Amino acid sequence: MTKLDRGPWADSGVETIRPDVHRIPLPLPNDGLRAVNIYALEDGDDVVLIDGGWAIPESRQVLEAGLAALGHDLGDVSRILVTHVHRDHYTQAVELRRLVGSRVYLGAGERPGLDMLDEIRTEVPVTSLDTLRRAGAGELAERVLRDMDRGEFDASVWEKPDQWLGPGVVRFERHALRVIPTPGHTRGHVVYLDESRGLLYSGDHVLPHITPSIGFELTTSGRPLADYLDSLHLVTAFADAELLPAHGPAGGSAHARVAELLDHHDARLDATIDALGRRTSDASAVARDLMWTRHAVPFAELNAFNQMLAVNETAAHLDVLVERGRLAVELVEGVQRYVRTDDDGTGDSR
Template sequence: MVGVMAPDTGNRDDWTRPGTYEVAPGVHRVPLPLPNDGLRAVNVYVLRDDDGLVLVDSGWAVAEARSALEAALKELDCSLADVRRFLVTHVHRDHYTQAVHLRREYGTRVSLGAGERASLTVSMTPHRNPLAEQLDHLRLLGAGELADTLAALTGVRLSTEDWELPDDWFHDGQRITHGERTLHVVETPGHTRGHVVFHDTGSALLFAGDHVLPTITPSIGFEAALSANPLGEFLGSLALVRRRPDARLLPAHGPVTPSVHARVDELVAHHGARLDETEAAVARGASSAYEVAAQLRWTRRERRLGDLDVFNAMLAVTETAAHLELLVAQGRLTRSDAGGVRRYATA
């Protein structure tokens, strides 16, 4: 049952509890459930004005998420028909696909960052294995057995019904007006190539999508069209956000927190330490991303690579590769491809 509309007091443990929570005047957080996902929920933000509703992100196109969104809007005496536009931070399924389905029913305008065009084009390819690019990449990273396991699990080709082009594309510096509220579009590639955040400087709010998360570090570069240096892009995007005025952090996963800047500083420090750990693993003799990932620890529980489920093991290996590529760009490591595997060595 959806809880009554209330000020947002969600924390690390209960932010996924269904309901409609006011985070600022005219802004409500609505957590929507995710199917079979360790993240458990995605926050959709409802911006309310006399002209209707604008939503930041939309949720995953599953019946449970639609029902939760309908119930949450009912708490605001509104319905799905009152939603004028979806402002989508990035093209991942839990942010974009429900907007696609609802547009077919209500004609709702859907907007997405221009940098997502390449990944969206790939995702719209008929009868494509949903992890085709990741499987090839894993084999290059020395994780052939992991790729074979994933291939067996994802052998069914998905339809393209969840994927369509948006009505329009966001560009950096664009401004979106909703009533008296103005949102500044800031391109923040890294988590995906076309990720954007929306900065409401007047109310000191940052709708951060997956770019800045309060309790976990975002995955880097998990997308259909792979980026050459996703971690370098991500750190550059963090620096860009850090230079902007501070704001309350309104994340896609996790509770609302007081300061974007404070969390950015923590993320930068984390990746700095991870780069050092990655370089040290290569110095000890690990040469592929898979071998390096096996030497590192994962999640807050300090798990080993072999303790992770197959999907998170894939993310661990590809994130390790992102750190290795940045170390190459910084001149701290060298890279060579031989025998179908990418190898790294100290510079």
């Protein structure tokens, strides 16, 4: 559902953002996002990476070439600060630790998901499928389950980090980065703010052209969209900074993009309640009456995986509307069904 057009930002090579700060896009084959930006921070003789990329040969080759262009090699990577646990950010960090001994840092909110993998080592658990079933999309959940290539899942690439991060500041020889927990995309997502240089390494929390999926992870976060909106507001509590995202071109005001994302979700909440109308219905039915992606694609034209993201995102918006008093919800035979309360959250009736 989140497809990012390929452009110069995704091409292999090194972009210098500031002295000692460089963007290296790593490939994501067969993924609509095309590439993931990792950031190489030169720190004396060492290199600190923001995010690690996906542990595949193509990614490692491009990373090695990028470091070589800066006069470094993999052995110079002393630390990797990861924004969240998704494979395109975390798994190559684990691989580099095995290869050269890099230390891996990860937000403490990701711990429950990695703890779960200690118990389930043979196949990936997907709590998003449970959300689908509660949304009235049981058939879609079974279709997604059949489509998943579960036989090749290797939980070992999600080893525990060397250090769990909470809010605070991590300091290196030339860099000091403020760790800001920003749950939403995942419950343990963090962003890193370089206050002296005015740079925000935003991971998937703030992206320049698309909105991130919400709550697609190993464990259920409970209120992923509400958490995400709170996390967007939190970013604006700090000084504005240049946006350095994980997907898409670097640059521009982080605060300005946050304002756009908040406006988008306000409009999406209105569209969701309009799609529900005066009926009592589940998230699956509402999702089918909405358009998807910035290209306004009908639900029926999405593939099964993106239909899952669409239904779960709709459920998240409906739950925020319940939290704001505009909807009521009840569980009927395992399915959540929503109905308007005629309260728009301001005290005015609609």
